[in-house]
Amino acid sequence: MLADRLAEYAGSLTFQSLSQEVIHEVKRRVLDSLACAYGAITAPPCRIARRLANGVVVKGGATVWGIRHRTTPDLAAFANGTAVRYLDCNDTYLSKEPAHPSDNIPACLAVAESLHVHGRQFIEAIVLAYEVQCRLCDAAALRPRGWDHVTYGAFSTAIATARLLKLPHKQIVHALNLAGITAGALRQTRVGEVSLWKACAFANASRNGIFAGYAAREGMTGPGAMFEGEKGFMNVISGPFALPEMGGSHGSFHKILDTYIKPHPVEYHAQSAVEAAFAIREQLIATYGECPVHRITSILIGCGEVAIEIIGRDQEKWHPRTRETADHSLPFCVAIALTDGTISPQSFAGPRLNDTVLLDLMQKVRVEEVTAFSEGYPDAMSTKIDVTMTEGKTFTAQIDHPRGHPRRPLSDRELELKFQKLTSRKIGRKDMSNVIQTVWELDNLKDINALVSALPVMDK
Numbered sequence: 217m218l219a220d221r222l223a224e225y226a227g228s229l230t231f232q233s234l235s236q237e238v239i240h241e242v243k244r245r246v247l248d249s250l251a252c253a254y255g256a257i258t259a260p261p262c263r264i265a266r267r268l269a270n271g272v273v274v275k276g277g278a279t280v281w282g283i284r285h286r287t288t289p290d291l292a293a294f295a296n297g298t299a300v301r302y303l304d305c306n307d308t309y310l311s312k313e314p315a316h317p318s319d320n321i322p323a324c325l326a327v328a329e330s331l332h333v334h335g336r337q338f339i340e341a342i343v344l345a346y347e348v349q350c351r352l353c354d355a356a357a358l359r360p361r362g363w364d365h366v367t368y369g370a371f372s373t374a375i376a377t378a379r380l381l382k383l384p385h386k387q388i389v390h391a392l393n394l395a396g397i398t399a400g401a402l403r404q405t406r407v408g409e410v411s412l413w414k415a416c417a418f419a420n421a422s423r424n425g426i427f428a429g430y431a432a433r434e435g436m437t438g439p440g441a442m443f444e445g446e447k448g449f450m451n452v453i454s455g456p457f458a459l460p461e462m463g464g465s466h467g468s469f470h471k472i473l474d475t476y477i478k479p480h481p482v483e484y485h486a487q488s489a490v491e492a493a494f495a496i497r498e499q500l501i502a503t504y505g506e507c508p509v510h511r512i513t514s515i516l517i518g519c520g521e522v523a524i525e526i527i528g529r530d531q532e533k534w535h536p537r538t539r540e541t542a543d544h545s546l547p548f549c550v551a552i553a554l555t556d557g558t559i560s561p562q563s564f565a566g567p568r569l570n571d572t573v574l575l576d577l578m579q580k581v582r583v584e585e586v587t588a589f590s591e592g593y594p595d596a597m598s599t600k601i602d603v604t605m606t607e608g609k610t611f612t613a614q615i616d617h618p619r620g621h622p623r624r625p626l627s628d629r630e631l632e633l634k635f636q637k638l639t640s641r642k643i644g645r646k647d648m649s650n651v652i653q654t655v656w657e658l659d660n661l662k663d664i665n666a667l668v669s670a671l672p673v674m675d676k
Contacts (some may be wrong), residue, residue: 217395217441218349218443218459219389219420219445222356222371222388222392222457223375223388224385225462226375226378226379229379230340231337231615232674233464234343234470235470236533238472239339239565241475242342242375243655244628245317245318245472246342246655247651248377248477249322250281250655251634251638252282252299252301252302252306252321253296253299254281254282254640254643255303255638256303256640257281257299257642259299259302259303260412261298261413261416262298265295265298265299265608266280266285268294268295269285269292269295272291273285273364274287274288278325278326278330279301280296280673282299282671282672283673288428288573289329290326290332292326293373293419293426296325296418296419297422301316301319301416302415303561304478304500306319306476307475307476308476309471309474309475309476310594311350311353311594312354313650315347315350315358316360316365317350317471317475319366320346320349320373322419322422323345323425324342324376325338326379328341328664329665330549332664334661334664335657335659335660335667337380338380338613338658340379341376341380341468343587344372344375344376345372345373345469346470348368348375348386349371350370350471350474351459352371355454355459356457358453359403361455362402362404363400363401363424364405364406364417366420367401369418370399371392371395372425372431373395373421374391374394374428377390377391377429378433379428380429381430381462382428383433387432390432390437391429392438393439393440394432395428396438396442396443396448398547399449399459400453401420406604406650408529408530408532409427409541411538411540415540418480442629450458454568470501475622476620478575479559481559482543482544483526483549484597485520485523485526485527485618486523486543486550487619488519488551488597488598488615488616489546489550489553489601490516492555492600492614493549493554494599495613495615499611503609506557507554511605512605513606514603515551515554515577515580516584517546517547517583517584517585517600518584518585518599518600518601519586519594519600521594523597523599524585527544527545528546531645534547535575535578537569538569539564539565542568543564545578545583546583547583548574548578551603554603555573558571560637576591577586586614596616597615597616598614632652635651636648642674643672643674650670652671654666654667
């Protein structure tokens with residue numbers, strides 16, 4: 217049974233078996249996640265999630281970031297996970313099913329904090345969560361069957377919770393079965409006009425995953441053959457699949473090394489497009505001495521089928537009315553990159569959604585599939601943009617591997633600058649430095665609460 221295999225792997229993973237490269241990448245993902253969370257912490261869904269968490273007080277529980285309120289680990293994970301996800305700037309994994317595996321980090325930290333574990337145990341849990349979620353993404357696509365990628369997050373957070381709780385093999389199996397039997401999340405979350413729930417979807421999956429782990433600890437049993445059963449996960453949700461070898465097994469590498477850190481706060485399939493738009497903007501300035509977007513007559517975006525399905529198909533993407541729709545809109549992201557030459561969280565503020573220059577430019581965008589780009593996905597994330605001017609001149613740029621991709625990784629310094637950029641309106645320099653320093657020392661923290669203590673209080 218697959219649940220048994222996953223439980224066996226969870227029991228075998230040790231900090232000592234991890235390479236220094238893997239350990240360092242965990243630190244980088246934690247820093248990146250905190251950057252995203254504090255950059256978003258005052259946003260509407262984040263405030264709502266904190267209010268829900270504030271309704272339950274647990275002495276010695278898990279901290280809601282930005283305030284010193286302690287609640288149950290599952291509610292803390294929901295609040296903190298919503299903040300990590302809101303800006304659409306946390307890391308990404310592309311495979312048969314795309315995902316944002318750093319969504320697991322708030323869940324791991326909430327449970328780890330409440331248990332006062334060593335930083336190394338926290339690192340183990342993150343590696344495990346990444347491994348399980350990414351391998352499931354390798355095994356079967358959920359999106360074509362109407363299910364959302366966060367469905368896999370219930371398994372990854374449940375097994376990470378079980379590991380932190382030091383559950384025996386049988387109880388880990390029950391935690392996975394309990395998580396899986398209620399895991400199904402509908403893909404409608406990301407179709408058409410996108411709502412506030414987009415930021416909460418994985419956070420909710422992690423809430424359920426944590427609950428499953430704690431329920432299993434108390435003796436709750438889950439349905440048998442949850443993956444393979446007649447009415448189980450494979451038959452109803454994913455279709456049949458075989459799980460690839462897990463990291464560290466038979467020489468295979470850990471999947472965290474194959475995940476991508478985002479330089480821009482847009483859906484990952486727009487990263488290449490944004491970078492190509494920046495390149496074209498530079499060509500326009502070199503030619504005209506400015507970027508005359510009013511002289512653009514057409515913008516042709518060539519990309520792969522998956523990118524079109526997610527961010528370049530629905531008509532709402534040409535008329536976004538919410539931030540959540542705009543950062544998942546290929547036309548909007550390209551238009552604002554050409555117009556502004558930069559993209560930040562403020563690029564999606566209310567006034568920009570009603571900017572007539574942007575709206576007019578977006579209507580000139582046409583998106584078409586390039587077969588070679590579809591075939592090269594996900595090893596490459598190719599996007600080609602052709603911008604044609606009133607006089608008929610065309611400017612072209614193509615990006616195959618955007619910055620942050622494993623083939624073009626951000627340096628530690630670039631990651632620190634991303635942290636500073638996203639949090640500068642929320643955190644002072646001294647607090648920034650303290651968080652960064654603490655994260656780099658993660659594996660030496662005797663109690664993970666030292667990391668939580670380093671997080672500044674900034675919003676009531």
